[in-house]
Amino acid sequence: xxxxxxxDDRFDDLAGFPLAPRWVEVxxxxxxxxxxxxxxxxxxxxxxxxxxxxxxxxxxxxxxxxVDAVVEAGLRAVAVDMVxxxxxxxxxxxxxxxxxRHVAWTTEVVAQVECRDVVLLGQDWGGLIGLRLVAAEPExxxxxxxxxxxxxxxxxxxxxxxxxxxxxxxxxxxxxxxRLVASGCARGLADADRTAYDAPFPDETFKAGPRAMPLLVPxxxxxxxxERNRAxxxxxxxxxxxxxxxxxxxxxxxGAMGPVLRGHVPGAAGREHPxxxxxGHFLQEDAGAELGRVVGAFxxxxxx
Numbered sequence: 001x002x003x004x005x006x007x008d009d010r011f012d013d014l015a016g017f018p019l020a021p022r023w024v025e026v027x028x029x030x031x032x033x034x035x036x037x038x039x040x041x042x043x044x045x046x047x048x049x050x051x052x053x054x055x056x057x058x059x060x061x062x063x064x065x066x067v068d069a070v071v072e073a074g075l076r077a078v079a080v081d082m083v084x085x086x087x088x089x090x091x092x093x094x095x096x097x098x099x100x101r102h103v104a105w106t107t108e109v110v111a112q113v114e115c116r117d118v119v120l121l122g123q124d125w126g127g128l129i130g131l132r133l134v135a136a137e138p139e140x141x142x143x144x145x146x147x148x149x150x151x152x153x154x155x156x157x158x159x160x161x162x163x164x165x166x167x168x169x170x171x172x173x174x175x176x177x178x179r180l181v182a183s184g185c186a187r188g189l190a191d192a193d194r195t196a197y198d199a200p201f202p203d204e205t206f207k208a209g210p211r212a213m214p215l216l217v218p219x220x221x222x223x224x225x226x227e228r229n230r231a232x233x234x235x236x237x238x239x240x241x242x243x244x245x246x247x248x249x250x251x252x253x254x255g256a257m258g259p260v261l262r263g264h265v266p267g268a269a270g271r272e273h274p275x276x277x278x279x280g281h282f283l284q285e286d287a288g289a290e291l292g293r294v295v296g297a298f299x300x301x302x303x304x
Contacts, residue, residue: 001030002092004206010199011087015192017064019079021087026108029101037109038087042067043076048142048304049115050295052079053106055124055149057177057210059086061196062284066121069292073300080109082125084209086200097212099225103132110140119299123147123284124254125213134239135232142302143242143267145295148281150257151236153229154218161252166214175207184281186250193285236265243267244298246291248279 021038028035040060043049050070052063060079067077081088083105084097091097106129110118120141122130127149134141152158169175178194201207218226243265247258258275262268274294279286 001028001032001096004090004092006200014196017061024109024112026105035083035089038081039113040079043071047074047076048117048299049076049078050119050121050299053122053126053130055126056213057180059200065288066284066292069289070296073296075296075299076115078113078115090206090209092208094208094212097209099216103129107133117142117304119143121145121295123149132232135235138239145244145246146261147246148248148251148254148283150254151229151233152218154220154223154226158219159253169211169214175210177201177210181282185285186278186280187286240266242302245273246294248276248283251281253281
């Protein structure tokens, strides 16, 4: 596949995100050059870790306030830019992206990141991918925080607002990534932060990832990933390690999945699950410090 690489100077002087990338490589399934993936780490190297996975159309910048709070709790914070997003290499064609490939790529990344007692924190596609990882390798994770996410199989229709989002992405001649992120924030988004979300994409040729991801969500029972998601959902129904559901109060896309996850995963039973108030789909922007404190308390309180 053809790969694009965002120039480094696009990421100069981003407010509140001083972390330098740590590079790992994953395989091109077409047999081409290795794909470079950006990871970030902060906090004590020997501390239990929180692995943060973002979604569409963001990158690890989304977790900057969460990272700060997790590190303040004495934990290690690790974040990953999905292939096609952030500083990671960007396959140039929409067809280069598939749900299965993103699961495989993220699995490769996690295997290369040095951390222990890992709690996975997944939001949006970070959960669609991350929950698949947990179902496949439950022994690798000490616990899970699911935040504004789910594991769709296509057996139930997506909300109308999600279909509106998908159509907007499909039809846009110029995909305004910063505006998309702002539309998912309940408290607004500063111009400097919009600039940070636009930074990975110098022009439209770099945006195959953001354009592809809405097309990859299973929306019908015969989707290529439906059976794998059903199998993962069944596996999560047997997951007894600590599982926290930390959703926002104002996300029309994933809000209905909160109680479903709480009721399905055994590790969620008997646990107090917080609702982050005055927060939208991108609750890391609206209430990142609060989410970080919730995650830090949860991860720090686990037996290690």
